[in-house]
Amino acid sequence: MVSWFKQLGRPPGRLLLLGIILLTGLLLRLVIAPMWVGYDTDVRTFLAWSDRAYTVGLSGLYTNAKDYFLDYPPGYMYVLYLVGMLHHKLAIPWVSSESLILLKLPAILADLVTACIVYGIAKSENASSRKWLQSLGFAALFTFDPAIWVNSAVWGQVDSFFMLFILITFLYQQKGMLPQASVFMALSILLKPQALLFGIFLLIDVIRKRNAMLFIVCVLSGVATIAVFTLPFAVGRGYGWLIDLYSGTLASYPYASLNAFNLMALLGGNFMDMTTGVGPVSYQLIGWVLMALSIVYTCFLYIRSRGQRGALFYLAFLFITAVFMCMTKMHERYLHYGLLLALMSFLSIKDRRILGLFIGFSITHFINVADVLLRSFHQDYHIPRYDSLMLMISAINVVMFGYACLLGWRLFVKPQQDQGSDNETPHLPNKKKVAFTERWNAIFKPSEDVIERSEKGRFFSKKDGLYIGALVLVYTCIALFHLGGLKDPTTFWKPAKAGEAVIADLGAPHTITRINSFAGVGEGSYSYWFSLDGQEWKDQITVKSDHTKVLTWNTVEPKHEARYVKITMDTQESAALHLHEVGIFGDGSDKILRVALVTEQEVSAADEGKPAFLFDEPRVVPYTPTYMEGTYFDEIYHARTAYEHLNKIEPYESTHPPLGKILISIGIYVFGLNPFGWRIVGTLFGVAMIPLMYVFAKRMFGRSEYAFIAAFLLTFDFMHFAQTRIATIDVYGVFFIMLMFYYMYRYTTLSFYRERLWTTLLPLGLSGLFFGIGAASKWIVIYGGAGLALLLLLSLLERFSEYRFASRLLREDRSISAIPPEESDKDIEISEHLPLQKDERSRLQLVQRLFIRNTLLTLAWCVLMFVIVPLGVYMLSYIPFMMVPGPGHNLKDVVTYQVHMYKYHKDLVATHPFASPWWEWPMMLRPIWYYQAKLMPQGMLSSIVSFGNPLVWWPGLVAVIFSFYVAFRRKDHKLRMLLIAYCSQYLPWILVPRLTFIYHYFAMVPFLILILTYYVKAYLEEGPLHKRRWVLGYLIAVFVMFVMFYPILSGMMIPSAYSFFLRWLPGWNFF
Known part of the structure; x- marks a missing residue:
């Protein structure tokens, strides 16, 4: 092997x-x-x-x-x-x-x-x-x-096709083969007129040669190429049309910017006429001035570079980026031309700052193009000129472009004194020594997890128990308070056909002011009829009970005088309606009227339940229904489907895997079909997130105080509270996402060189297991699978690096004198450790022996735990579906379900007033509004919304953005892991064309909080002790913020004026 x-x-x-x-x-x-x-x-x-x-x-x-x-x-x-x-x-x-x-x-x-x-x-x-x-x-x-x-x-x-020809042109040009470069430049011009912008560098190189014959050959080569390849189009037309074609193309689109995230967009010029501008200065004038400066600057740098290797690619990248950033008429795609050139210049110059520009512009360009694409899917082709995402990314692009200009000056005008011909970064020997030390310690020192256990003895202390216990106790009390009622009607009447009716005799005439009815699963419509004598019926009121009114109370206010109320089933859909209870109120009282007698009309023997069941549980009928007595938002789908799974009924909701609904059904099984029953399991999962976050943070940051901070921020985050109290499936997906990344982090802190292989495989297998359980709850967990794979790959690459390091050390140990003189300065750190001691040599030989074997066993284990076991768990979650009587519930139908789910999410075209695109989520521009109580007293309001705690999400967003720089600069493995987890859950949403809401950001919140805690830790450890007071003050402020917004997170009835006080941004509508 x-x-x-x-x-x-x-x-x-x-x-x-x-x-x-x-x-x-x-x-x-x-x-x-x-x-x-x-x-x-x-x-x-x-x-x-x-x-x-x-x-x-x-x-x-x-x-x-x-x-x-x-x-x-x-x-x-x-x-x-x-x-x-x-x-x-x-x-x-x-x-x-x-x-x-x-x-x-x-x-x-x-x-x-x-x-x-x-x-x-x-x-x-x-x-x-x-x-x-x-x-x-x-x-x-x-x-x-x-x-x-x-x-x-x-x-x-076709930009990739075009850039391939530009690349070949520059490769010939870099080798001094200018006639060949002229041929490919001509071909590039025939592909896209933008190639003319790159011709300036070829012209400079031809002029540099000071050879008239070469100049003529290059010009003729280009002209001949154009003439030959346009000949089939010129038959009977000549070549004049070609000039008109190019001039017409260059003159089209008279706008400052066409969805390009650049300087013009930053100045408000998106799809604005380029003759307008900023004050008296037009966008067109700004563009031409900056274009002229860009040409002068890049030409100056190219001439000063004197043919330095990589200069052509870098300055072509800088120039085409300048054109995109500063000129008018730019489309969103035009930054694509600079990406390949940036990467090629890095390969020659080997300056990591260029690689950083390539990655940075790749990210912003992808966001730009993805945003335009997603909008186009909804026939929206013009981004508003003051769109928040466009302005933010445009500003980032402008900053990176300015840095690219400055870097060009430093590379080609003021080169560093210690920069050799290969342009390596300064102080490389020190970096090599650091890398050597890291690999040496990785092999010869205990893993991070072992260090913690060996010094502290136990992972948990009494202090940990106190911290966790306090947070869990406080949060549990808050979360369970007014979670939902425990009493909802349990009996029902399910008419078999339309036309069946039941008459309620109230014993005496009353003024009927309100009727509340509770509908269960199924769909249909029914009508109320009113009569004083039981013979003449009038004043029909029809109630349509569709999928939006499941397991909730429907209220009508007839204000009719009547002794008899008849309920007639008008229509019954294929999923026949279950009607559970009807409560009649009258005479201005909030007390339910007693039904003296129930009479049936045309009732079928095929009915389920009895008509009299509509009036047998009057104590559970509320006068003013709220979220405490019924479903709201997507509970109408998930709670209903949970009940259907319990009772082997055809599940209504089939757009998500079933495990989340099965977990909801546990609460219904234990506590009954009531709001508390369908919400309690999700709430307990929300409670369990707190100790899980505590353990995650302590494992990562080492101290109980930092674990408490992370768990505290999660405890009092708005979305964690609102999202775990609603009976939807997101809480389960996020919980298992946390678990799978926790165990993957555990795995990355271990090494199969130091620990037994099984010790490393156990957390890896648990990560895969929870990945499977999570995927069976909601597909968002699958997004994180890419992050898990990347973390595994990086861990194995570290083992591979240590394997190579061990092999090199052993090779050098066997032949110390064989180190070439020219490499002696590079290997000085190695020579300090040679000759090896016997135990060191044995350890390194063990690394050599174990790498191939353990790597292959680890990969085989991953196939089992990340593919086979998750597939098994996923299929097992469909057991309740397969237990539904009748055809269409076998294994083949389960597979068909997956296709249905995929097509549903792929093809979903819908609108919603509280929908929010992915880029708005971290800034909380539009919270999701779940619930508003009806029939509230004048001036009062009861709402439930979900979004983040501003003191958690906003500083967390800054921390995440800054972390990309820190992780790259410091090579911090903890921060790298958190960013991978965060991005793997976030970035896929950029490509999702369907309707999205801010609650889709919930899966990123735990990692945002851990990143924020990382910087709190750094803040506390780098400064004086009084900083603890600032951190304490911050935590108090987070809690105070939670208290302030608690009423609109929980559905508490408050004065409407208070909700306006909480409206800090235009999109924060709490009604």
């Missing part, structure tokens, strides 16, 4: 790994390509052009081009001709998944070819044979960069 593993480091093995990366990238794109049409305007236009190109031929393609909005140069028309030909020859429907894949395939293949070139350049720039893994890493970084594949595989654009 060892020899097989070593083969991977040799050329055939490297190519195999590269092939795996490319194949995975291809499969990813092919799966994604048909899932979304893309930007429908572009996709449909490309398909129309491809059809026309093949139908009329290339020579007639540009005839009446304006009728087809054909403003693209002829270069890509060759590709579209092939696309059209394949559609016709293979009879591929134009509206089909195959059509989308075929259209997007050229750009997808261009992505993969570019990745191969990235690998080749990275390998050539790293002379050491031991750097091959880095080269593969850069190829993978490009291949799986969402900002790259979203363009080709989702949007359906």
